[in-house]
Amino acid sequence: MAAVNLAEMKSEEFKEFLNSFDTVLTDCDGVLWLGNTIIQGSPNAINFLKKSGKRIFYVTNNSTKTQKELLSKVVSMGFNASKEEVVSTAYLAAKYLQEQGFKDKVYVIGSTGITQEMDMVGIKHTDIGPDPMPGALTQLISQKLDPEVKAVVVGFDEHFSYPKMLKAASYLARKDCLFVATNTDEQFPMNTDLIIPGTGSIVRAVETCGARSAFVVGKPHSYISDFLVKTHKIDPKRTIMIGDRCNTDILLGKRCGFRTLLVLSGVSTLQEINSWKESKDEELKNLVPDYYIGKLGELLPRLE
């Protein structure tokens, strides 16, 4: 029984549904807000769930914000949240390196979100920002690499450039060099005619010239769940993942044994889900959520 509309659930069933989880992981953009606009009803719904005793975690693939910056946004949007409930992939990347006992220096393709999280746990890193092509390839090749670098971390970087590809690939050729990516989202959903490339396109470029696959800390890869199980003792069987993107949020839930709830206020559509349901491709079937609802705020009349 997949993709049940919560809005049409009978009262008894809805009560059972509510009692089936005690931890809520919620994606942010597309579920709680769109860019800088609150999705009406989402704060009240999440705050209600928290008040009724559910644990809440805000999990986002966004690598440009530190945990602290993400918390500021969550709170300013009206969510009753505290720091440890907020998990960004910049934060996770630093945590992962810390777990590995990493003592060397990181070559960062990314933004201040990543470098500030590394500063917070005392991990050395290279500078971020523009690294444009010097006059000619011979000049680029004559630049010196940093002998201390033993890890490459790739997140969203609007200053991504050919020299950064060359340096990342060259560091990745070093013995025992770690390779971490924050996430693999191909595009950013934005209200514009333009297509805004996401971290995933940068990661694929570096994976290709580096001839290696990155360890990805973001959704739909299971590290984020492993981290929450280990650090916050969540119970996957008693956890629900709420998201708007089936190939990140819902797939994470399926892989980690969570229940899954899709909101239709973001990227994925009901039409897609119905076509995946009918598909014979197991990978597509795996994108179908257990439950769906138009937007989180529609839960409010049923919760109260």
Place this chain on the structure above:
Amino acid sequence: MAAVNLAEMKSEEFKEFLNSFDTVLTDCDGVLWLGNTIIQGSPNAINFLKKSGKRIFYVTNNSTKTQKELLSKVVSMGFNASKEEVVSTAYLAAKYLQEQGFKDKVYVIGSTGITQEMDMVGIKHTDIGPDPMPGALTQLISQKLDPEVKAVVVGFDEHFSYPKMLKAASYLARKDCLFVATNTDEQFPMNTDLIIPGTGSIVRAVETCGARSAFVVGKPHSYISDFLVKTHKIDPKRTIMIGDRCNTDILLGKRCGFRTLLVLSGVSTLQEINSWKESKDEELKNLVPDYYIGKLGELLPRLE
């Protein structure tokens, strides 16, 4: 019977081998020269084959040189060649667009090799060179796209940058926009500790944010063979492909029904070939050449 050492072939068999083809496609870097250094004996061997009546084509994945520039290099290295025998992927990309009856404008990620070939056949294109990130993403997003663009061509571009990714992805979202890549080589073989990212890493980035696959004109994709069959009436069954890279040169030959000869003066090694021979993976088995030899010059004593 695969991977026969030509140096150990009996005289009768070698004669049969020579009579089995009348067209020779030869890769350049790693077969004829290494960077700017001639591989000793290669010019004499190729010139001898030509004098004995074989048709020769120089086929390279390099997208930075025009057909004319490549011819200059071939001739300066001592090969007795004429223009129509020289096929670069910059030239092929322009030919492909011409074949499609393309009348609009091309957004080029690449170098003068590509734009000059387009000028030659009267195809309009955008400017090449640096396109660095303006101050902020909002500034980038406010830049206007070119309304005429209806194709994206990706080749080697040392000025590859995030703004280029965004523009390419946005053009690719247009209805009927063509998407052509010169080649998909992941890295450049170079005599340096550094890893020099090849066109393939740039192509993967654009394919990922554009959510589309490129039409590739270079090896090992069969367009290059289709072009030679159509334009120069070569007979694949009577053609041999000589190369130093199994995953481009030899694979092209296998896909197009050519005989294949690996020279060990470049990227691929005898050790790799022996391991692929034993493999149960059909894709790896497909990389094993029919024949091999240390370097082209070693054919000379047998030819003369």
